[in-house]
Amino acid sequence: MGALLNQRFVTLAVLAAVIAVLPLVFPSSYYFRVASLVWVSALAAIGLNILMGQAGQVSLGHAAFFGIGAYAVAIGPTHLGIPPWAALLIGAVLSAVLAYLVGRPILRLKGHYLAIATLGLGVLIALVISTESRWTGGPDGMPVERLTLFGWRVSGSYTWYWVTGALLLVGTWIALNLDETPTGRAFRALHDSEVAAQVVGVDVARFKLQAFVIAAVYASIAGSALAFMNGFINPDQAGFLHSVELVTIVVLGGLGSVVGSIVGAAVLVTLPQALTVFHEYEHLLLGLIIIVSMIFMRNGIVPSLSGLFLRRARS
Amino acid sequence: MAEFLQFLISGLTVGAVYALVALGFTLIYNASGVVNFAQGEFVMLGGMVTVFASAAGVPLPLAAVIAVVAAVVIGLLLHRFAIEPARGASAVTLIIITIGASILLRGLAAIVFDKQFHKLPGFTGETPIDILGAAVQPQSFWVLGGTAVVVVALYVFLEHTLLGKAVLATAANRLAARLVGINTTTIMALAFGGSAAIGAIAGILVTPITLTNYDVGTLLALKGFAAAMLGGMGNPLGAVVGGLLLGLLEAFGAGYLSSTYKDAFAFLVILIVLFAAPQGLFGRRAVERV
Numbered sequence: 001m002g003a004l005l006n007q008r009f010v011t012l013a014v015l016a017a018v019i020a021v022l023p024l025v026f027p028s029s030y031y032f033r034v035a036s037l038v039w040v041s042a043l044a045a046i047g048l049n050i051l052m053g054q055a056g057q058v059s060l061g062h063a064a065f066f067g068i069g070a071y072a073v074a075i076g077p078t079h080l081g082i083p084p085w086a087a088l089l090i091g092a093v094l095s096a097v098l099a100y101l102v103g104r105p106i107l108r109l110k111g112h113y114l115a116i117a118t119l120g121l122g123v124l125i126a127l128v129i130s131t132e133s134r135w136t137g138g139p140d141g142m143p144v145e146r147l148t149l150f151g152w153r154v155s156g157s158y159t160w161y162w163v164t165g166a167l168l169l170v171g172t173w174i175a176l177n178l179d180e181t182p183t184g185r186a187f188r189a190l191h192d193s194e195v196a197a198q199v200v201g202v203d204v205a206r207f208k209l210q211a212f213v214i215a216a217v218y219a220s221i222a223g224s225a226l227a228f229m230n231g232f233i234n235p236d237q238a239g240f241l242h243s244v245e246l247v248t249i250v251v252l253g254g255l256g257s258v259v260g261s262i263v264g265a266a267v268l269v270t271l272p273q274a275l276t277v278f279h280e281y282e283h284l285l286l287g288l289i290i291i292v293s294m295i296f297m298r299n300g301i302v303p304s305l306s307g308l309f310l311r312r313a314r315s
Numbered sequence: 316m317a318e319f320l321q322f323l324i325s326g327l328t329v330g331a332v333y334a335l336v337a338l339g340f341t342l343i344y345n346a347s348g349v350v351n352f353a354q355g356e357f358v359m360l361g362g363m364v365t366v367f368a369s370a371a372g373v374p375l376p377l378a379a380v381i382a383v384v385a386a387v388v389i390g391l392l393l394h395r396f397a398i399e400p401a402r403g404a405s406a407v408t409l410i411i412i413t414i415g416a417s418i419l420l421r422g423l424a425a426i427v428f429d430k431q432f433h434k435l436p437g438f439t440g441e442t443p444i445d446i447l448g449a450a451v452q453p454q455s456f457w458v459l460g461g462t463a464v465v466v467v468a469l470y471v472f473l474e475h476t477l478l479g480k481a482v483l484a485t486a487a488n489r490l491a492a493r494l495v496g497i498n499t500t501t502i503m504a505l506a507f508g509g510s511a512a513i514g515a516i517a518g519i520l521v522t523p524i525t526l527t528n529y530d531v532g533t534l535l536a537l538k539g540f541a542a543a544m545l546g547g548m549g550n551p552l553g554a555v556v557g558g559l560l561l562g563l564l565e566a567f568g569a570g571y572l573s574s575t576y577k578d579a580f581a582f583l584v585i586l587i588v589l590f591a592a593p594q595g596l597f598g599r600r601a602v603e604r605v
Contacts, residue, residue, distance in 0.1 A: 058407055105590045111406065112350055116544045117589050120582035123537065127579045240537065244414050251411055280426060287419025291397050294412045298404045 008176045011259060015172055019165040023158075032157040034273050039164035040226045042265035043171045045249040046258055047218020050175060052247070053256030054184060055211035056191030057107060060115050061122020062246050065095045065216040067129055067238020069223030070144075074233050075135055077145040084147045088224040092217050099216035100209065107208040122243050130235035141234025144227045160229045167225055168262070171218060175258045178214075187211055191256075219246075252293060254300025263301050317448025322570040323563070324446075328455040328524065330562020331462035332358070335517035336539025337546065337554035338469065339510035345486035345549050346499075346506035349398060349409050353417040354539055355532030356424075357511045360386045361518025362527030363424055366433040375438070383515045389420065390511025394504050417532060424529035435522045454523045461520045465513055466555055473551075482506065486549070534578070541585045545596055553596065 019039075026032055048062050072091025076082035082090065106117045130139045147154040154163060178184045186207045189197035198204050227233045236242060245268060253264025271289065275282045297304040336354055343351045364385045368378035397416050401409060438457050443450035473479040484492040485502045493499050518527065525531075542561045546553025561581050568580035588596060 052407075106586075109589055109593050112548055113544065113589055113593060115350070115410070116540060117586060119537065120541065120585045123582045124579055124586075127576065127582075131575050240533070244411075247407070248411055248414070251407055255407075281422065283418050283422025284426065285422075287415045287417070287422055290415030291412050291419065294404070294408050294415065295397070295401045298401065298408050 008180075011176060012169065012173055015259075015262070016169060019169070023161065029157045032161040034270060036157065036160045036164045036229055037226075038262075038266050038269045039161075039168040040222050040229070041246070041249060041269050042262040043164075043168050043225070044219045044222035044246055045253070045261035045265050046168075046171050046175050047215040047222070048246050049250045049253075049256065049258065049261045050178065050187070050218070051211045051215035052250050053254075054179065054187040054191060055208055056187075056194075057208055057211065058115050058118065058247070059122075059212075059215065059243075060119040060240075060247060061125070061243050062118070062215065062219055063238050063240070063242035064122040064125035065099065065219035066223035066226075066242065066246070067125060067235070068095045068098070069220030070227035070233045070237050071129060071136055071223075072220070073147075073224045073227045074142050074144045078142070079135060084145055084228070085149060088147075088221065088228075091224050092220045095216040095220035096213050099213045103209045103212040104205065107205065107212060119240065119243070122238075123240055126235055126238040126240065129238050136235070139235055141232060144231050144233055146231065147228045154228065155231075157229075164225055164229065167221065171221075172258055172262070179258075183207065183210060248290060252290070252297075252300060254302040254304070257300065257302045260300050260302035267301070318570070320447055320449040321451075322566045324449060324451050324455055326563035326566025327559060328458045328521075328562070329565060330559035331458050332517050332521045332525075332535070332558075333538050333542045333561050334555040334558025335462055335465060335513050336535055337542035337558045338466070338551060339513045339517075340539055340543040341549060341551050341554040342469075342482075342506050342510045342513070344543070345551075346482060347398065347503045348406070349413065350406070350540070351507075351510070352410060352413040352536050352540070353393060353420060353532075354510065354514055355534070355536030356417050356420040357386045357390065357514025357532075358518035358521075358535050359424060359527060359529065359532040360389060360420070360511075361515030362435070362522035362531070363428050363433065363518075363529065364515075365519050365522065366435055366527065367428055369435070375435075379519045382519055383512050386511040386515035386518075387508045390507040391504055393511075394507035398503070398507070399500070417536065421529055421532065428529060430529055432526045432528045433522070434526050435519075437523045441523075452524060454520075458520045458524070461516060462555075465516060469509075469513075469551065478505070538581050541581050544585060545588055547594060547596060557596070 022035060023032070026035070044062070044066055048059065051057050051059055069088070069091040072094060073084055073087045076087030076090060077084050102121060106114065106121065109117050129136050136142060154160070186197070186202045189200070189202050190204060190207055194204055223237065226237065249264035249268050250261055252267060253262070254260030272282060272286060275285050278285065293301070299307070336358060339354050339357065340351060343349055343354075361382045364382035365375070365378045368381050369375050373381065393416055397412050398409070401412055437452065437454040439453045441452065443452055473483055481492070481497045482502055482505065484495070484497055485499050489499055492502075538561060539558070542557040543554045544557070545561060546555070546557030561584070564580050564584055565577055569577040
């Protein structure tokens with residue numbers, strides 16, 4: 001137990017150190033922006049990983065909750081006069097309530113049926129966002145008011161680097177701790193065998209729902225952060241391809257690995273930035289990289305590499 | 316009445332395309348257990364290759380054949396270099412691989428072709444035919460007829476040829492099929508090739524009506540997947556019925572309720588159906604052994 005506690009602290013300390021040291025080597029504000037994007041994607045992916053990696057349920061529509069968070073902070077202040085920080089909370093609550101309401105019937109489904117149901121939910125929400133243009137600005141998107149906290153106007157890529165970095169640290173800390181709570185253990189029992197979990201008295205439906213709600217809240221907060229940071233939001237953030245991107249980050253990094261989600265986000269967010277040099281071939285290369293890494297590291301980057309490392313160390 | 320008939324025919328036409336996409340899904344799913352999200356890209360390839368081949372001066376029927384062959388080659392390559400090496404990976408991993416393939420194919424199409432919308436001329440003219448007051452494009456009959464031919468041909472192949480029966484055997488039980496001497500790897504390749512051909516045919520038939528560009532595959536794949544689910548995953552007849560139902564729903568929903576939410580009906584119905592019948596409309600109740 002002590003070792004585990006240490007391991008958690010080490011993970012968190014390393015992450016904090018990376019966040020603190022990176023600015024020393026960043027040559028321009030562009031790098032701060034890309035890094036902030038990584039932290040935001042990682043936050044959403046960590047939440048999704050609780051659902052996918054720990055509780056073993058897939059969601060192909062998770063960007064919908066990201067979109068709800070993003071549009072909450074866009075619509076709340078602009079149309080309803082709600083303070084930006086309160087809009088973030090309202091977005092998170094809305095996401096949680098929606099996940100709670102639709103979660104029970106959806107999570108009864110298994111395998112491909114669960115995949116199509118979550119996909120359908122995601123597409124529906126994205127459609128509503130891009131159609132109700134009176135509120136959301138439609139397919140063109142809408143501007144987002146700057147976040148002000150106690151008179152402090154949060155803006156600039158440098159500031160947002162630290163804010164998103166702090167959010168990621170908190171999200172990571174909660175996810176790492178969750179793994180060691182009875183709830184986390186129930187999630188893992190679900191993942192290994194739903195029937196066995198049920199037999200030993202785990203309330204399967206309730207824990208699946210909990211994982212779904214937690215994942216929705218993570219995505220919503222990440223979405224709000226991105227909207228504040230960009231000062232602008234469009235429906236693509238809630239769309240199917242973004243859902244796929246989130247799932248890819250989780251699986252690419254490693255199902256069930258919190259560090260994996262951060263590494264996966266780093267790879268998938270920075271790669272297109274690096275590939276803009278070949279902008280015409282960007283999609284082609286992205287598809288190729290997804291296929292190749294899924295074939296050769298099918299357990300995800302972090303578990304595959306740490307497995308390799310452990311084997312080397314032993315021999 | 317004329318209005319009703321108009322919606323009915325346009326719904327069946329669109330539904331026939333969804334049915335073909337769903338059929339392609341089902342063929343691959345049955346043979347290999349893979350949900351192929353690149354299925355829509357075969358439809359895109361069918362349309363795009365035909366457009367560009369006929370623009371280069373190739374007569375339309377030959378251009379269509381070239382498009383089907385191109386799609387089949389891509390389908391076989393997809394199986395050989397993306398699915399086969401990942402054998403034994405989890406369902407989600409395989410889904411992500413096919414999504415990766417779909418992104419790759421879309422990127423490829425944007426480079427090889429372009430990002431514009433393209434149209435094919437109707438096979439037999441474009442003068443609408445008047446049926447009890449409803450104006451029907453002649454191409455609609457090509458789509459419906461073509462779909463019927465594909466469905467019947469697939470049925471005959473599966474039920475009345477040795478190779479087709481080997482496909483069914485592989486779908487029923489891969490290990491047992493291998494034990495009686497069926498080369499299941501070949502069968503899987505066959506399924507990918509066949510499914511690519513079906514997708515390409517759908518793309519060629521529908522392009523004169525709906526236009527095509529490098530990006531049409533995504534939404535088609537989603538709706539085809541939804542149609543396959545509606546009918547009960549892995550059931551070819553269910554896939555066809557599911558596709559037609561979905562098309563009708565969209566047409567009537569768009570016509571009588573709201574055209575801005577046309578694309579929403581499909582997914583709303585999927586959710587409602589799955590809530591009520593978690594195995595799809597025609598899926599058997601699965602009893603899981605522990």
